Amino acid sequence: MALLSIKNLKAKINETEILHGINLEINPGETHAIMGPNGSGKSTLASVLAGKPGYEVTEGEVFFNGKNLLEMPPEVRAREGMFLAFQYPVEIPGVSNTNLIKSAVNEIRKYRNLEPLDAFDFISMIKEKAAMVEIEQSFLNRSVNEGFSGGEKKRNEVFQMAMLDPVLAVLDETDSGLDIDALRIVANGVNKLRRKDNSFLVITHYQRLLNYIVPDYVHVLYKGRIVKSGGKELALELEEKGYDWIKD
Amino acid sequence: MEQDNNKILDDFAESEYKYGFVSNIEQELAPKGLNEDVIRFISAKKNEPGFLLEWRLRAFRHWQKMKEPNWAKVKYPPIDYQDIHYYAAPKNFNKYKSLDEVDPEILKTYEKLGIPLEEQKRLAGVAVDAVLDSVSVATTFKEKLEELGIIFCPISEAVHTHPELVEKYLGSVVPYTDNYFAALNSAVFSDGSFVYVPKGVRCPMELSTYFRINASSTGQFERTLIIADEGSYVSYLEGCTAPMRDENQLHAAVVELVAHKNAEIKYSTVQNWYPGDKEGKGGIYNFVTKRGLCEGENSKISWTQVETGSAITWKYPSCVLKGDNSVGEFYSVALTNNFQQADTGTKMIHLGKNTKSRIVSKGISAGRSDNSYRGLVKISKKADGARNFSQCDSLLLGNKCGAHTFPYLEVANQTAIVEHEATTSKISEDIIFYLNQRGISTEDAVALIVHGYAKEVLNNLPMEFAVEAKKLLSVSLEGSVG
Numbered sequence: 001m002a003l004l005s006i007k008n009l010k011a012k013i014n015e016t017e018i019l020h021g022i023n024l025e026i027n028p029g030e031t032h033a034i035m036g037p038n039g040s041g042k043s044t045l046a047s048v049l050a051g052k053p054g055y056e057v058t059e060g061e062v063f064f065n066g067k068n069l070l071e072m073p074p075e076v077r078a079r080e081g082m083f084l085a086f087q088y089p090v091e092i093p094g095v096s097n098t099n100l101i102k103s104a105v106n107e108i109r110k111y112r113n114l115e116p117l118d119a120f121d122f123i124s125m126i127k128e129k130a131a132m133v134e135i136e137q138s139f140l141n142r143s144v145n146e147g148f149s150g151g152e153k154k155r156n157e158v159f160q161m162a163m164l165d166p167v168l169a170v171l172d173e174t175d176s177g178l179d180i181d182a183l184r185i186v187a188n189g190v191n192k193l194r195r196k197d198n199s200f201l202v203i204t205h206y207q208r209l210l211n212y213i214v215p216d217y218v219h220v221l222y223k224g225r226i227v228k229s230g231g232k233e234l235a236l237e238l239e240e241k242g243y244d245w246i247k248d
Numbered sequence: 249m250e251q252d253n254n255k256i257l258d259d260f261a262e263s264e265y266k267y268g269f270v271s272n273i274e275q276e277l278a279p280k281g282l283n284e285d286v287i288r289f290i291s292a293k294k295n296e297p298g299f300l301l302e303w304r305l306r307a308f309r310h311w312q313k314m315k316e317p318n319w320a321k322v323k324y325p326p327i328d329y330q331d332i333h334y335y336a337a338p339k340n341f342n343k344y345k346s347l348d349e350v351d352p353e354i355l356k357t358y359e360k361l362g363i364p365l366e367e368q369k370r371l372a373g374v375a376v377d378a379v380l381d382s383v384s385v386a387t388t389f390k391e392k393l394e395e396l397g398i399i400f401c402p403i404s405e406a407v408h409t410h411p412e413l414v415e416k417y418l419g420s421v422v423p424y425t426d427n428y429f430a431a432l433n434s435a436v437f438s439d440g441s442f443v444y445v446p447k448g449v450r451c452p453m454e455l456s457t458y459f460r461i462n463a464s465s466t467g468q469f470e471r472t473l474i475i476a477d478e479g480s481y482v483s484y485l486e487g488c489t490a491p492m493r494d495e496n497q498l499h500a501a502v503v504e505l506v507a508h509k510n511a512e513i514k515y516s517t518v519q520n521w522y523p524g525d526k527e528g529k530g531g532i533y534n535f536v537t538k539r540g541l542c543e544g545e546n547s548k549i550s551w552t553q554v555e556t557g558s559a560i561t562w563k564y565p566s567c568v569l570k571g572d573n574s575v576g577e578f579y580s581v582a583l584t585n586n587f588q589q590a591d592t593g594t595k596m597i598h599l600g601k602n603t604k605s606r607i608v609s610k611g612i613s614a615g616r617s618d619n620s621y622r623g624l625v626k627i628s629k630k631a632d633g634a635r636n637f638s639q640c641d642s643l644l645l646g647n648k649c650g651a652h653t654f655p656y657l658e659v660a661n662q663t664a665i666v667e668h669e670a671t672t673s674k675i676s677e678d679i680i681f682y683l684n685q686r687g688i689s690t691e692d693a694v695a696l697i698v699h700g701y702a703k704e705v706l707n708n709l710p711m712e713f714a715v716e717a718k719k720l721l722s723v724s725l726e727g728s729v730g
Contacts, residue, residue: 053681074681074685078684078687079687086682103686
């Protein structure tokens with residue numbers, strides 16, 4: 001059974017339909033990339049999957065773990081194992097990274113009928129995952145994303161992803177605004193998390209990221225529809241020919 | 249003109265007198281209205297010494313000449329001061345026979361705060377059998393204090409047992425001439441706490457009204473007086489986190505603190521009087537005057553408050569830093585939701601040399617509420633080397649509420665250093681969604697943000713109180729987002 005199954009998904013924001021019927025299946029262990037020009041609906045797809053308020057699904061269905069995703073509030077989708085790495089992570093003054101991640105980890109554990117992590121296990125887990133994305137301990141005591149550089153914010157997203165261990169991670173333009181070193185760190189972090197039983201949906205505008213996070217499938221989103229799908233070579237072809245090639 | 253007024257008032261007083269209620273000393277409830285006879289009646293009921301009656305009458309006469317202040321950023325219909333009972337026999341009026349009769353919304357809140365059943369009954373005004381445990385705990389407590397020479401009792405009792413202390417200190421920090429509500433309180437105050445800590449004694453436990461034997465419903469015009477003699481220390485807790493039911497809409501309390509040389513007073517408040525319903529109906533008007541005098545050198549007074557209740561809050565716990573090297577602190581979280589209005593802050597009056605003050609104010613507004621910080625830092629001519637640091641932050645939930653900051657600064661000494669920082673932030677939908685996406689529900693997300701925001705203040709509360717206060721903040725904000 002597919003982990004994520006999207007059928008004829010149509011969605012609008014402010015009375016404007018952005019997604020005009022998306023079909024996509026992701027199986028456990030697969031990494032899918034969604035590419036497309038600006039305004040094609042890539043981020044809208046990520047937002048609709050995560051349940052961001054303001055987006056209205058007008059048609060179609062989405063099943064996640066065999067459950068109707070569209071009926072779940074955003075926090076339940078997260079607890080079911082969906083993680084969104086935000087394109088623009090927000091700053092949350094007064095709430096430390098550690099505090100946020102502790103609440104999140106324990107909420108998700110509670111949903112799975114597990115006891116909260118004890119302080120010792122939590123700290124060793126934090127140390128391990130922080131090392132993976134090369135972030136300093138002191139960074140964890142700071143308020144969430146407050147005063148972080150663009151690269152630090154993205155690394156923080158991947159750190160949280162590592163802590164929450166999702167079954168499906170949606171990366172919304174995680175490469176945007178990253179220099180090559182930061183890109184490498186972020187991509188390495190993601191690659192270390194790839195297993196047979198989890199899946200990734202990598203949304204990106206550029207092929208560059210896919211040199212580091214090599215996808216199993218590449219889909220091209222254009223004007224709210226997936227117009228072309230293929231293997232990882234498709235990304236290279238796109239890079240070479242540009243999006244105009246698709247538009248014909 | 250004045251004479252005319254006096255005549256009218258006299259006539260009014262006489263006409264009341266004609267109905268003869270004063271002669272009926274057994275009566276449990278004074279008739280509505282305020283005049284000298286009502287004050288004599290209150291004083292007689294409490295069998296007060298002459299000096300106190302005289303003082304009450306002077307306060308009343310002064311109050312009559314005063315006008316209700318209107319500078320605060322709060323709105324309410326005019327109060328008819330002649331439509332209030334100023335004396336009710338000091339006993340609990342139990343409104344309900346059992347918890348079944350109490351508003352289920354209130355019971356739900358009690359449950360969320362984890363309040364034991366017997367305690368719930370007491371708070372909601374249900375008739376309770378004597379809870380033997382709490383009485384015996386309180387008795388043990390009192391014996392321990394007596395050993396150390398600490399006096400902790402209702403002020404109505406102190407008037408009889410320690411009249412010299414009451415006469416010396418009552419009104420010494422907040423004179424009845426201070427303001428309209430302080431004058432009213434001085435004239436009619438019902439009861440409150442009295443604390444005296446002798447020289448060199450460190451009070452080993454937190455003193456709280458909860459353990460004050462015979463603490464009956466004295467909410468309306470409470471009067472508290474705390475004196476820390478040289479080198480002593482005391483921590484006092486006022487209020488409780490549970491929503492308190494009270495039939496009286498107008499509350500005008502006065503709290504006076506006196507810290508002598510090398511003494512320290514820590515005063516913590518959690519105020520959760522009935523705030524009115526979601527439509528803004530009902531709720532307590534809380535007009536409080538709180539002031540501490542750092543009388544001696546090296547003395548310290550620290551106010552910590554968590555204000556979540558009342559329809560209107562008007563209070564400015566202040567410090568007069570008279571002794572050299574004395575220290576004043578004010579830590580506040582004021583939360584308003586629905587239609588609540590709060591105008592609160594502090595005054596730090598630096599008189600002595602090298603005096604220091606610190607202000608940390610955290611306002612949280614939700615719903616259609618209005619939350620103002622109003623603070624004065626005054627450095628007098630002689631206060632060489634005085635220092636102040638103020639931090640005033642506002643947090644907004646939604647876009648129908650208001651937050652305002654009114655800092656006043658008067659510096660008459662060149663050597664003073666005064667710093668002021670202020671921030672305003674908003675809990676946006678984007679932040680909530682971000683936290684939702686991490687598996688955290690909207691209510692928990694708000695709690696996480698608010699606790700982080702108020703941390704610096706909550707950390708100043710005694711530990712157990714801090715835990716309760718955190719819960720209280722979350723419960724008070726329920727339903728305010730999303």
